[in-house]
Amino acid sequence: MANYIHVPCGSPEVPRLELTVLESGYREGAMNLxxxxxxxxxxxxxxxxxFTDGITNKLIGCYVGNRMEDVVLVRIYGNKTELLVDREEELKSFRVLQAHGCAPQLYCTFNNGLCYEFMQGEALDPQHVCTPKIYRLIARQLAKIHAIHAHNGWIPKSNLWYKMKKYFSLVPTEFEDKLINERFLHHVPNPQVLQAEMTWMKEVLSSLGSPVVLCHNDLLCKNIIYNEKRGNVKFIDYEYSGYNYQAYDIGNHFNEFAGVNEVDYRLYPSRELQEQWLRWYLEAFKVYKGFSMDVSDTEVEILYVQVNKFALASHFFWGLWALIQAKYSKIDFDFLGYAIVRLDQYFKMKPEVTALTAPE
Incomplete structure (x- = not known):
């Protein structure tokens, strides 16, 4: 799928260093870089x-002095994350976003990670992303990314169903620990049920008419950096970036209003907030695409329906992801519990959102 992502001519090449940074001896490895x-x-x-917020990788900031004016971030890929992440696609997405002023400078890649510029600002929390001052910035920044033309004449296709199918094939069937295995068998639907839901989603969601655009695909709160002084936001971490449905990227972000460590779906944005957010987004998207910024109520309503239906796919995708992480990750996080929460929310949300109908 990375072939679809066209890095602009003249973009600087990214050096590759033949070095491996061990998590246990990360300082020595960082020094070599x-x-x-x-x-x-x-x-x-x-x-x-x-930096301990990541639940996929280990992130280390390196700097001299106290002011942290020049910080080199060293990201060490988590155990078995190559099963989950297309590193070629990540690198191309990073370079495209950097070329359009949407990403920090990428300094190099190494055998099990990459180094890039630290973005000054504050990583957000759920209480921030629902405030108009900030969510308007987020909506416009996401519109800017979605408007990037990075497919070199190809008709871009979403890789959502391909990735979901791949993740499904990697989901464990059992766990060695007896208590964990009992919890898994009791709370996670069996493979036949999950397979049926995937088939249903692909059929129903693919027919909604959502455009395929360059997406971030992992816009959780901590991946949004707000610089109050400059009055802007930037997004970080492009591991899951690539071509996908516009409505998926937005629905995924709305799901992340609930947080990660202590998930609370009462924080999922209300219809009123969503409609305001989507109007800001559509106005910006049209401007970036070179059209009039006039947005009708019907356009907002259509996107609202698409977004909430694709939010289902986001729950399902990250549910499968978390089941794989529960098997392989060495990070101290309850991945199985997170998988259960996401899949439970999928089934809870499904009747409500499938009842939504878009205006003709």
Whole structure:
């Protein structure tokens, strides 16, 4: 699928360093990277700080001094994440977004990760993304990404169903730990049920007419950096970026209003908030595409229906993802519990959103 993503001519090449950074000895590995990236830094003056918010990778910030003006982020890929992430697609998406001013500078890749520029600002929480001042910025930034033409004449196709099918094939059938296995068997639907839901989703959602655009696909709160001084937001972490349905990317973001560590779906945005958000988004999307920014109530209503139906696919996708992580990840996070929450919300939400009908 990465062939669909066309990196603009003249974009700087990204150096590849034949180095491996061990999680257990990350400082030594980071120092070896910095010898190449920041040769003028004195090793004894370098501070390394672990960022613990990620539930896929380990992220380390490296800098000299106290002001953190120049920070090199070292991201070490999590165990077996190559099963979940297309690294070629991630790299191309990162370079495209960087070329359009939507991503930080990418310094290099290495055997099990990459290094990039630290973006100044505050990583958001659920209480931030529902405030008009901030969600308008988010809507416009997402519209900017969705409007990027990065397919070199190809007709872009969504890889959602391909990835979902792949994830389904990787879902464990049992766990070694007896208590975990009992919890898995009791709370997670059997493979036949999951397979039937995937078939239903592909048939129903593919027919909604949502455009296929370049998507972030993982717009959780912590992946949004708000710079109050500059009055803007930027998105980080492009591991799951690629071509997908416009409505999926927005529905996925709305699901993330509920948070990750303590998920609360009472925080899912109300219809009124969604309609305001979607109007801001559509106005910006039209402008970035070179059209009049006039948006009708019917356009908002159609996108509202599409978004809430594709939110189902987001729950299902991350439910499968979390089941795989529960098997392989070494990160201290209750992935099985997270999978159960996402799949439960899928089945809870399904009757309500399938009843929605778009205006003709």
């Amino acid at each position: 910095l010898k190449e990236l920041r040769p003028h830094w004195k090793p004894e003056e370098i501070t390394t700080q672990v």
